[in-house]
């Protein structure tokens with residue numbers, strides 16, 4: 001493992017390497033960015049490089065320190081993960097005790113918090129006290145999806161390092177080069193990954209999500225021609241994807257966003273669900289701008305509504321699909337997908 005293997009995060013890597021070379025190490029870092037873009041990998045590489053007895057700017061992977069870290073046996077590196085759904089105050093109390101002992105083997109004692117946004121308020125306040133006066137040898141690294149999810153009093157004490165979503169092309173190349181996927185397989189997964197290599201990789205283990213995507217897209221492309229029975233059947237179909245419903249909404253939103261983007265820039269470049277321009281041209285010409293905006297808002301709202309437990313999911317999906325067919329509203333009458341108003 002090496003910093004050279006990090007994909008798409010040149011800036012964070014450069015910042016951290018600079019700190020290593022200038023020996024300007026902070027006591028608290030916040031790595032913020034979406035899931036599956038390399039925060040943990042970079043954090044671990046940084047910790048290894050800090051403690052490595054052979055190299056300064058990267059880990060050698062051979063010295064005792066590097067090997068102990070690789071086998072999760074480094075006594076001066078402590079990982080904190082949520083217990084159940086939260087990081088709790090007892091976990092922080094343990095750190096409060098532990099941090100007062102000097103490192104056993106290296107110059108630093110590192111505390112790596114995964115999913116730091118899951119700290120409950122008590123835990124966060126307790127961590128704040130540690131951050132106010134950390135011992136000279138202590139380094140705390142918080143990994144989080146968004147810095148806004150943490151208390152401002154905590155973020156203000158950290159150096160924030162931001163990680164960006166990966167480009168589809170970066171993910172595709174990684175899937176081909178490291179995971180041995182074919183170009184077609186890799187592209188299919190990279191398109192749906194939303195900038196997260198972690199998610200793309202999970203697709204290589206579970207193909208069912210890809211099938212869901214293809215089935216949803218195939219149906220939604222025809223929705224304007226559906227009659228009312230077919231709409232209800234489509235709702236039934238979506239219900240069978242219950243466990244992946246968030247993906248389903250995401251697919252629908254990106255589908256209509258693609259139509260909107262294509263209407264605006266007439267190029268495939270930023271579009272994620274299509275590689276056939278003719279098809280995209282035909283579909284996007286069936287909707288007006290305002291209608292597409294309305295539909296995207298409608299799907300977003302429905303996705304929020306169905307998160308609530310007391311909602312009739314089937315009804316919510318049916319209403320949403322009827323409105324999509326009506327290009328943003330339910331149209332009553334003989335022909336509720338009238339083309340006359342185009």
Ligand SMILES: [Zn+2]
Pocket residue numbers: 051052053054055059060061062063064065066067
């Ligand atoms: Zn080493």
